[in-house]
Amino acid sequence: xxxxxxxxxxxKVKDIxxxxxxxxxxxxxxxxxxxxxxxxxxxxxxxGLAVGKKIYAVIKSTEVMVATD
Amino acid sequence: xxxxxxxxxxxKVKDIxxxxxxxxxxxxxxxxxxxxxxxxxxxxxxxGLAVGKKIYAVIKSTEVMVATD
Amino acid sequence: xxxxxxxxxxxKVKDIxxxxxxxxxxxxxxxxxxxxxxxxxxxxxxxGLAVGKKIYAVIKSTEVMVATD
Amino acid sequence: xxxxxxxxxxxKVKDIxxxxxxxxxxxxxxxxxxxxxxxxxxxxxxxGLAVGKKIYAVIKSTEVMVATD
Amino acid sequence: xxxxxxxxxxxKVKDIxxxxxxxxxxxxxxxxxxxxxxxxxxxxxxxGLAVGKKIYAVIKSTEVMVATD
Amino acid sequence: xxxxxxxxxxxKVKDIxxxxxxxxxxxxxxxxxxxxxxxxxxxxxxxGLAVGKKIYAVIKSTEVMVATD
Numbered sequence: 173x174x175x176x177x178x179x180x181x182x183x184k185v186k187d188i189x190x191x192x193x194x195x196x197x198x199x200x201x202x203x204x205x206x207x208x209x210x211x212x213x214x215x216x217x218x219x220g221l222a223v224g225k226k227i228y229a230v231i232k233s234t235e236v237m238v239a240t241d
Numbered sequence: 242x243x244x245x246x247x248x249x250x251x252x253k254v255k256d257i258x259x260x261x262x263x264x265x266x267x268x269x270x271x272x273x274x275x276x277x278x279x280x281x282x283x284x285x286x287x288x289g290l291a292v293g294k295k296i297y298a299v300i301k302s303t304e305v306m307v308a309t310d
Numbered sequence: 311x312x313x314x315x316x317x318x319x320x321x322k323v324k325d326i327x328x329x330x331x332x333x334x335x336x337x338x339x340x341x342x343x344x345x346x347x348x349x350x351x352x353x354x355x356x357x358g359l360a361v362g363k364k365i366y367a368v369i370k371s372t373e374v375m376v377a378t379d
Numbered sequence: 380x381x382x383x384x385x386x387x388x389x390x391k392v393k394d395i396x397x398x399x400x401x402x403x404x405x406x407x408x409x410x411x412x413x414x415x416x417x418x419x420x421x422x423x424x425x426x427g428l429a430v431g432k433k434i435y436a437v438i439k440s441t442e443v444m445v446a447t448d
Numbered sequence: 449x450x451x452x453x454x455x456x457x458x459x460k461v462k463d464i465x466x467x468x469x470x471x472x473x474x475x476x477x478x479x480x481x482x483x484x485x486x487x488x489x490x491x492x493x494x495x496g497l498a499v500g501k502k503i504y505a506v507i508k509s510t511e512v513m514v515a516t517d
Numbered sequence: 518x519x520x521x522x523x524x525x526x527x528x529k530v531k532d533i534x535x536x537x538x539x540x541x542x543x544x545x546x547x548x549x550x551x552x553x554x555x556x557x558x559x560x561x562x563x564x565g566l567a568v569g570k571k572i573y574a575v576i577k578s579t580e581v582m583v584a585t586d
Contacts, residue, residue: 173448174357174446174447175308175311175313175445176347176350176354176356178352179276189538191539192396192397192537193403194417194539196302196557201250201274202273205270205272207250208557208559210303210539211305211306211370212314212403214316215314215315215371216314218316219314226310229305229307230305230306230314231276231300232442232444233278233279234279234442234579235301235579236280236300237246237298237299237522238268238280238290238297238299238521239244239296239520240289240290240297242515242519242520244513244515244575245514258330259330260330260331260332260468261465261466263470264331265331279332279579281472281484281521281578283523297518301513302560304372306313307313307314308311308312308313310311310312313446316415317413317415318446319414320412327468328469330467330468332470334490337443339410339412341411342411343389343408345386346488346490347444348441348443348469353445358447365445365446366445366446366447367444367445369438371415372417372510373442374406374417374436375416375418375436375437375452375508376404376418376434376437376451376452377434377437377451378427378428378433378435380449380450380451381449381584381586383491383506383582383584384491384582385490398536398537399535399536400535400536400539400555401536416452419509419541422452422509423452425454426450439487440487440488441580454553455551455553456584457550457552458550473583478548479547479549479550480548480549483526483581484523484581485578485582486578486579486581487582495585501585502585502586504584504585505582505583506582506583506584507576507580509554509555510555512552512553512575512576513575513576514542514544514564514566514572514573515572516566516571516573
C-alpha cells in the first residue's frame with residue numbers, strides 16, 4: 173500500500189501504555205528524538221506492536237504545525 | 242508558551258511553496274529525514290518563515306499513526 | 311505497509327481539482343456514496359492519481375464523528 | 380444544522396466499547412464496509428447511541444487520505 | 449442533525465479569502481476573539497457563507513490543545 | 518515559543534476527567550461558552566493543569582469546521 177500521507181519517519185517502539193479504548197505508543201525515532209502516538213488499542217493488537225519492534229510514524233501534512241523560539 | 246502537544250522535533254525550513262490560502266513547508270529534521278507541513282500562508286508570514294530558519298515541527302499525539310512493513 | 315488507521319474504504323477517483331498546494335480528490339466509494347479528500351498536490355503526483363483509478367480512502371478513527379438526525 | 384464537513388455516510392451502530400474518557404463506535408455503513416469512530420463517552424450519551432441506531436459518519440475533507448495498492 | 453463534536457461556538461463571518469481548493473474563513477466569536485477555519489471552497493458555496501452571516505465554529509474535542517503561559 | 522496555529526482562546530480549566538491514556542479538559546472561555554479538549558493524561562501532568570488554572574485553547578485552522586442553522 174502506498175499512502176498520500178508523505179510524512180513517514182522510521183523508529184522503534186519504546187513504550188506502550190494501554191487504556192480501555194486507546195493506547196499511547198512512544199516511538200524512538202532512528203534519527204533521534206521521540207514521538208508519541210495515540211491510536212486505538214485494537215490497532216496495537218492488529219499490528220502486533222511490542223517494545224523494540226521496528227515501525228514508522230506516519231503523519232498527514234495538514235496535521236503538522238510549525239513553531240519558532 | 243508551553244503546549245500540550247508533546248511532539249516537538251527540531252529542524253530547519255528547507256523549502257516553502259505558497260498557494261493563495263495555504264503553504265507547504267518542507268522541514269529538514271536535525272535528526273535526519275523530512276517532514277512536510279501544510280499551514281496557512283498567513284502563518285508563514287506571522288512566523289517570518291524563510292529557508293534555513295530554525296523551527297520545530299509540532300504534532301498532537303492523536304494525529305500520529307503507526308505503520309509496519 | 312500495514313497501517314494503524316483502520317478505516318480503509320475501497321473506491322475509484324471520480325474527480326480531481328488541483329490548486330497550488332492542495333488538491334481535492336472526489337472518491338466514488340464501491341459501496342455507494344462519495345468522499346472528498348483534501349491532500350497535497352504532490353501526493354496526487356506521487357500516487358499517480360487519475361480519474362478512474364482504484365484507490366482506498368483512509369481515515370484515522372479519531373477523525374470520524376457521529377451525527378444523528 | 381448544516382455542516383461544512385461534506386463527508387456524511389449513512390449507517391448503523393454495530394458496536395460500542397466505552398472507556399473512561401473516550402468510546403469506540405463501530406459503524407456498519409449502509410453501502411457495505413465498516414468505519415470506526417473514537418469520540419468522547421459523553422457524546423455517546425448525549426447522542427443516545429446504541430447498537431442498531433441509524434447514524435451518519437461525518438469526516439472533514441482535510442482528514443481523508445488516499446492509498447493505492 | 450445532532451453532532452458528536454461538542455465544541456460549537458456562535459459567531460459571525462468576518463472575512464473570507466478563497467483559493468482554488470480551500471478557503472480561509474475568519475470568524476468573529478459572539479463572546480469576543482476570533483477563530484480561523486480552513487475549509488473547502490465548495491463548502492463556502494454550499495453553506496452560502498458571506499461576511500456578516502451568523503454561523504457556528506465546530507471543533508472535534510480531540511483537535512483541541514491546551515497551552516499555558 | 519510562537520506557534521503556526523493561529524487560534525488561541527483564553528480561558529480557565531473548569532473540569533478535568535482522567536482516563537488511563539487520555540484526559541478530558543473542559544475549558545470555560547473568558548468570552549463565554551465552553552470548549553472540551555481531549556489530550557493525553559501525561560500532558561495534563563506536564564502542564565500542571567488543575568481546576569481554575571488560566572490556559573489557552575489552541576486549535577489548528579484546518580481543524581475548524583463551520584455550521585449554519
